Amino acid sequence: MNEIIVVGDVHEGINFGFQIDPETGLSARTLDIHNNFTRAARFAIENDAKLFVIVGDLFNRTHVSPAFRELVRRDVIEPLKEADISIWILAGNHDQPRNTHKGTSIDDFRGYPHVGVYRNPAVEKLTIDGKSVGCIIVPYLHPTHIAGLVREKLDKETSQEQMFHQGQEVLKKWIKNRAEELDADFKILFAHYYIEGAKLRETACPEVLPSEFSFNRGMIPDNLDLAIFGHIHLHQAMRSNSTEIVYTGAVERIDWGEMDDKKGFIAINLFAPNKWHFEELPTRDMLKIGVEVGADDEPTQKILEAIPDVTEKLVRLEVTIGEGLRSRVAEDEIAEKLRDAFNYDVCWREKSAEKVGFTNFTMDPFELLKNFIEINYSTHPKCDALLNEGRNILEEVLRED
Secondary structure (H helix, E strand, C coil): CCCEEEECCCCECCCCCCCECCCCCCEHHHHHHHHHHHHHHHHHHHCCCCEEEECCCCECCCCCCHHHHHHHHHHHHHHHHHCCCEEEEECCCCCCCCCCCCCCHHHHHHHCCCEEEECCCEEEEEEECCEEEEEEEECCCCHHHHHHHHHHHHCCCCCHHHHHHHHHHHHHHHHHHHHHHCCCCEEEEEEECCECCCCCCCCCCCCCCCCCCCECHHHCCCCCCEEEEECCCCCEEEEECCEEEEECCCCCCCCHHHCCCCEEEEEECCCCCCCEEEEEECCCCEEEEEEEECCCCCHHHHHHHHCCCCCCCEEEEEEEEECCCHHHCCHHHHHHHHCCCCEEEEEEEEECCCCCCCCCCCCCHHHHHHHHHHHHHCCCCCHHHHHHHHHHHHHHHHHHC
16 A cells, blocks of 8 residues: 655746747646656555645745646646545745745645645644554745744744754754654654755755755654655655654756656555655656867767767767867767757867857847856856756746836
């Protein structure tokens, strides 16, 4: 039996600037992510699950296009309703507003009787196959929320460093008390946080920021059967004394820092010896090709020989080339060799002094942004993050105009 299905970090609504359907405005890469989310919902239906939990970051932003909300409604919310499967949606750092009074896209689903949306800590109890299941729910809280929680409990102002430590103590006590009060056959913690010691990938869109509130293992009580977390895109398991902690990981690879990661979701078998297992989902291949062209090389041939079969793959071709050799490259031949890729980017890095201008003239704001980032930040570890966030800002500004 797979009584509870848990997914995390879906990021519906994330923007990709390629393979855009002109009618819907959606990238085919966006649909890769959505289709895996849908596969998890179908698994829940086919296995007669009782509960479908999204442990944060259903959406990539607090407010996303209606097209994304409709995809989720049509392919996940409604089918699970028809199958009589309850849904719990925890706010994550991407879909939890800093202002608690503001609505979000996840709130759109509150009208369904089978859907619970959690933006504040809560406790739920349900019965599955005659057994009681107690659930402690801790959605993502921004530092401002933690500061308010500390002020409420301790009735005093503190520094941020003290506030984080005191916030951990306040939440630790709250979770411990709830776990002790729960009279249930099986107890689970669902949360969306980084736990100190969890493995991270060097991604272009980092999930853990230096200033954010995090958990430590001591905050997780020993009388839980399982603790399931979202937030970290890498699936992994660890322990806090007798309690097993599991990260679901993301349902698809979000960026190039995750190119080798397996993606999937967690299926919980409440009363089996093995309480959970990881269900792997199909992912699109990501291929990074590095080529260095020297003065004695025939540039085009050297690059072509380095390119393997790229059919339906995401490809990043990074060419380091000596100054003055770029003009000798037959870029049309390179493009022809890459044309069967799902999408490809070619990044040219000349062995010369840092450039500050553009090599080609264009009025396309997205192309200008890409050129600027590639010329000035191509070796920066957060190059992709700069480009992704810049695209988001441009889209919002142009939409307003």
